Amino acid sequence: MTDLAVDLGFLKLRNPVLTASGTFGYGLEFEPFLDLEALGGLVVKGLYYGPREGNPPPRLVETPSGLINAIGLQGIGVEAFAEKVLPRLARLKTAVIVNVCGETEDEYVRVVEFLGRKEGIAAFELNISCPNVRQGGACPALAPGTTRDLVRTVKRASRLPVIVKLSPNVTSIAEIAAAAEEGGADALSLVNTFLAMAIDIETRRPKLANVFGGLSGPAIRPIALRMVYQAAARVKIPVIGVGGIMTGADALEFLIAGAKAVEIGTANFVDPDAPVRIVRELQEFCERRGVSRIEDVIGTLELR
Amino acid sequence: MTKDPGARIVGVERWGDYRLFAIEAPAVAREARPGQFLMIKISGQSAPLLRRPISIHARDGNRLGIFFQVAGKGTEILAAREEGDALDIIGPLGKGFTLDAGLQGERILCVGGGRGIAPIYFLAEELRVLGAHPVVLYGGKTAADIPLRPKFERAGLDLLCSTDDGSFGFPGLVTALAEKEIERGRPAFLFACGPDAMMKAASGLAAARGVPAEFSLESLMGCGIGACWGCVKRIRGEDGEGWVKICEDGPVFPRERIVWEGGDR
Numbered sequence: 001m002t003d004l005a006v007d008l009g010f011l012k013l014r015n016p017v018l019t020a021s022g023t024f025g026y027g028l029e030f031e032p033f034l035d036l037e038a039l040g041g042l043v044v045k046g047l048y049y050g051p052r053e054g055n056p057p058p059r060l061v062e063t064p065s066g067l068i069n070a071i072g073l074q075g076i077g078v079e080a081f082a083e084k085v086l087p088r089l090a091r092l093k094t095a096v097i098v099n100v101c102g103e104t105e106d107e108y109v110r111v112v113e114f115l116g117r118k119e120g121i122a123a124f125e126l127n128i129s130c131p132n133v134r135q136g137g138a139c140p141a142l143a144p145g146t147t148r149d150l151v152r153t154v155k156r157a158s159r160l161p162v163i164v165k166l167s168p169n170v171t172s173i174a175e176i177a178a179a180a181e182e183g184g185a186d187a188l189s190l191v192n193t194f195l196a197m198a199i200d201i202e203t204r205r206p207k208l209a210n211v212f213g214g215l216s217g218p219a220i221r222p223i224a225l226r227m228v229y230q231a232a233a234r235v236k237i238p239v240i241g242v243g244g245i246m247t248g249a250d251a252l253e254f255l256i257a258g259a260k261a262v263e264i265g266t267a268n269f270v271d272p273d274a275p276v277r278i279v280r281e282l283q284e285f286c287e288r289r290g291v292s293r294i295e296d297v298i299g300t301l302e303l304r
Numbered sequence: 305m306t307k308d309p310g311a312r313i314v315g316v317e318r319w320g321d322y323r324l325f326a327i328e329a330p331a332v333a334r335e336a337r338p339g340q341f342l343m344i345k346i347s348g349q350s351a352p353l354l355r356r357p358i359s360i361h362a363r364d365g366n367r368l369g370i371f372f373q374v375a376g377k378g379t380e381i382l383a384a385r386e387e388g389d390a391l392d393i394i395g396p397l398g399k400g401f402t403l404d405a406g407l408q409g410e411r412i413l414c415v416g417g418g419r420g421i422a423p424i425y426f427l428a429e430e431l432r433v434l435g436a437h438p439v440v441l442y443g444g445k446t447a448a449d450i451p452l453r454p455k456f457e458r459a460g461l462d463l464l465c466s467t468d469d470g471s472f473g474f475p476g477l478v479t480a481l482a483e484k485e486i487e488r489g490r491p492a493f494l495f496a497c498g499p500d501a502m503m504k505a506a507s508g509l510a511a512a513r514g515v516p517a518e519f520s521l522e523s524l525m526g527c528g529i530g531a532c533w534g535c536v537k538r539i540r541g542e543d544g545e546g547w548v549k550i551c552e553d554g555p556v557f558p559r560e561r562i563v564w565e566g567g568d569r
Binding site for chain 1: 307345350355523527531532537547
């Protein structure tokens with residue numbers, strides 16, 4: 001039996017498979033389909049301090065091997081989360097990671113201060129990269145300076161480790177990754193979605209009410225993989241790979257490229273039990289190849 | 305709700321773009337209620353990526369019926385499936401129509417427009433089990449768009465048909481037929497499923513005549529289980545209006561909660 005555990009330094013995971021924020025609700029929605037304790041951990045949907053209305057519909061459009069979404073981070077806010085959801089998640093023997101959003105630096109700080117006092121959260125994932133909440137896809141993760149400053153401010157306010165989720169909509173992912181590390185990030189997760197659009201040719205209107213949205217799914221996987229590889233090569237902190245992972249084989253590509261763990265996103269929509277299937281497929285791969293610890297696979301890309 | 309990757313198609317009927325499948329799926333069938341839906345895997349490949357939401361049309365023991373129309377690539381692939389094929393389904397999902405014991409002995413209008421007739425069959429059957437008297441109003445663009453007519457007749461359900469082009473039954477929109485039926489005698493309840501414009505008109509009728517009503521809404525869905533927040537509609541709640549997930553809180557809503565696009569009238 002292969003040891004699938006991975007150590008992020010600040011957090012030990014049963015296995016390297018996490019769920020990606022925004023694709024797994026608040027976790028409990030998936031209880032009918034899988035054992036949440038079989039996951040390495042789960043990342044709950046992004047939370048602002050207060051409830052958030054989100055964007056008008058249409059919010060989704062399917063594209064070749066992908067999905068563009070412009071949900072706009074609709075959510076219940078930290079108080080309702082702490083009262084109604086967290087007590088149920090806290091009882092689970094799995095790492096609960098909360099994705100943190102903010103309109104302003106101050107809001108990010110208020111969210112981590114409020115939730116930092118609650119039991120049952122293993123780490124925060126700082127969402128500085130959602131393309132759907134500001135005009136034209138803008139977000140702090142698009143420049144090294146704003147990334148570094150925001151991470152530093154949130155780190156100072158947070159009692160818990162902070163994973164910083166990066167945007168792929170940048171010229172040099174390595175430079176942004178380095179800026180987040182300088183700001184004090186405990187780990188990085190990448191990538192968030194690619195800024196994208198689709199047009200209805202009959203009406204000549206955008207298919208999303210928000211005009212732009214974020215592209216996810218298998219279509220982005222090779223680009224995400226390249227960015228994870230570049231980021232992991234640049235920083236010393238752990239990198240979590242995200243982007244169109246549908247199978248154990250997909251996850252292994254990210255691990256070999258240097259990711260310490262992976263997040264499963266769009267696959268959850270297609271198969272709500274996808275994360276546990278991927279854990280099983282990792283196990284099967286390791287047994288077939290005689291790998292005794294999954295950590296022995298991480299960052300083992302052979303370049304000739 | 306259950307994920308059943310081993311459901312099996314045991315019967316297929318075809319009329320042009322329309323399909324009626326019988327599916328053997330005991331665990332899902334057991335729990336199904338009228339107005340609920342399935343998420344059906346289309347390709348098993350990465351394109352088309354997402355499952356499709358398809359409403360439950362009928363239940364017969366361990367079997368479910370689905371009735372759908374080809375409306376794009378996903379339903380086109382689904383429509384090509386044959387008897388004996390396995391089907392990967394999740395269901396039953398959502399909250400269905402409210403089958404209240406108070407409807408017993410009452411005349412109930414059940415209005416279906418086009419492919420929106422799908423859940424109306426299951427609803428009418430269950431209403432009859434409850435002891436209510438469902439009257440089904442089935443509208444289509446032409447006579448070719450009301451292929452389930454013989455099925456309703458065989459089941460002995462009261463059926464009135466309309467076609468927009470007058471090629472069969474009442475000539476005109478199904479909502480005009482509904483108006484006529486409401487004038488004949490105020491029903492105790494109105495249920496409807498169909499295109500938004502049809503349901504909005506039916507909602508106006510129900511409001512004007514004081515008939516309580518429920519409508520089944522449709523949207524593209526990412527997951528069908530409340531996780532993606534992609535299928536929202538404008539819905540009134542205790543705390544005012546908001547974007548509400550129709551997969552989880554719907555797809556059926558009472559008339560007074562729905563904020564129709566372009567206003568209520």
